[in-house]
Amino acid sequence: MDTAHLDGATASREVEGEEAEAEGKEWWEDPRMPWKGKPGRADLWCWGAISLIGIYGLVTLPLRPILLSLNPYALAAVNGSSIAMVDIGADVKLGDEPYWWIGMLLASLSVIKFDWIFWWAGRLWGHGIIEVIAGRSRWAARTAHHAERLAHRFGAPALFLVWFIPFIPSAIVYAFLGNARMKLRTFLLIDFLGALCNRAVYVYLGYRIGEPAKDVVNLISKYSWYISIALIVGIFVSSALRARKQAAA
Template sequence: MSQPSEPGSGSHEEPTAAEQAAADAEKNPPTKEWWDDPNLPWQGKPSKQDKQCWAAIALLGLYGIILLPLRPILLGLDSYVLAFVTGSNIAMADIGAKLATGDEPWWWVALLAAALTSVKFDWIFWWAGKLWGHDIIRVMSGRSKWAARTGAAAERLARKYGAPAIFLSWFIPFLPGAIVAAFVGDVGMKLRKYMLIDFIGALCYRAVWMYLGFNIGEPAKDLVKVIAKYANWFAVAMLIFIFVSTFLRTRRQQREAAS
C-alpha cells in the first residue's frame, strides 16, 4: 500500500535561498551607478582624482562654449584683448598688420600672451592621459566617425614621433592636440617637458599668423575692421545657435530615454 502523502507536500520543491535571491534580482535589478558607464574613461568606481579631472574637462568644455560668442566682441574691443584672452589667429594677424603699417612696440607681448593662453588648459588632457591611459583617448575619439578618424591620426602621430608630435600637432589642421597630450601623459612624459614643447609650438604657430598679417599689411587690417563691425551680430547669432542646438539635443535625448 502506498504511504499517504504528508500534508502540504507537492510535486514542486521549495526554491533555495540562492535561487530566490536570483529571482528577486531579476525582478528588481540593482540601480546602476552614474559612474558605471562605458562612455566614461575609468574602470570601476572613480577616485577623487578621477572626479576632479573629469570635472576639469567638463568645465573646460563649458568655458569654450561661453567664450565662443564672446570672441567677436573681444575683437571689436581690441586685438590685444582678444590675443590675451583667446590667443586668436585673427588677433595675431591684425597686430602683425599694424606692425607693418606703423609703430607697434608691444607686439612681442601679445605674441607671448597668445602662446601662453593657448596652452593654459592643455595640462588637463596630459593629466587625463596619466590617469586613464588609452581609455580617455577612446572616449574622446568615440564621439563621431570624424572624431574617431582624427583621434586615430593624432595617436599614430604621437606614437611614431613622441615629443615632436606635440609641436607638429599645432601645424596639422584638424588634428586634436588633446589626444597627443593624453598619449604622452599615458606613456610617462613629464608635465614640465610636455608644457615646454607645447608652448614652443604655440609660440611658433601664433608667430606664423603674425607674420602673415605683417606681410599682408593694410588689407589685413581692413578685413579685421569688417569682422569687428559685424561682431555683435555674429555673437548674437552664435548664442542663438548654442541655445537652439542644446535645446534640440536635450529634447532628442529625452525622447530616446522615453522610448
C-alpha cells in the first residue's frame, strides 16, 4: 500500500483537534475522530501508527529515485516499488538477474508492512476509521464506497482482489475485514499472496518489455537527484498550500 496520501488526512485531523481544544473540548472529543468516547492506550497507539505511516511516506518519497539509481533491490525493500520490479524483470530478460525472486519477495513483504495497522484500526473502531478515510474528499468518499462494497460482497477474497483493482483504497478493505473479526494470521497470509502475485505481474511486465524498460529506468536514474529535489519542493509547497487553506477555513 502506498503511504504518501495519508499525510493529508492526518494533518487535517490534527488541525481539527486543535480547533476542538480552542472551543473548550478535549481533542479526542471531536466527532470526526474514529473512536467513540475517550480513547484508550490501544486507540492512541493505533492512531499514532497511522500518523507515522503518512510521515514515512513523505520521508521516503524523495528517496525513491535515488534508491532506484543505486540498487532496485534497495528500493524494493523500502517500499515494494513497482518500478523496481519492472527493472528487475528487464534485467532477467537481458540475462543479468539470477536472484530476481529475492527482489520479488522483498517487495511483497515491504508493500504490505503497514496493512495490518488498518486491520487493527477496523478491529478497534469499526466503521469509524472508514469514515475518517472517506472524509478526505469527494473522490475519497466515492472510492471508499466502492471499496466497502467490494469487501462486503466478497469478504476475504476481496483482500486478494484489491491488489488488482485500480483506484480502490485498500485501507478500507483492511479495516472492513478487521471489523469483521478476520484473524490476523489469515489476513496476513491472503495479503501476502495478493502482494506476491501483484509484484510478479510487474516483474513479468519488465521481462516482456526488456531493454526499452531498462532504458526508461536508466533515464530515471540519470536524473534521480533532480527528481528528488522536485519532489521535496512539491511536498513543501503542497503542505504550505494545505495549511493556508485550512487556516482560511
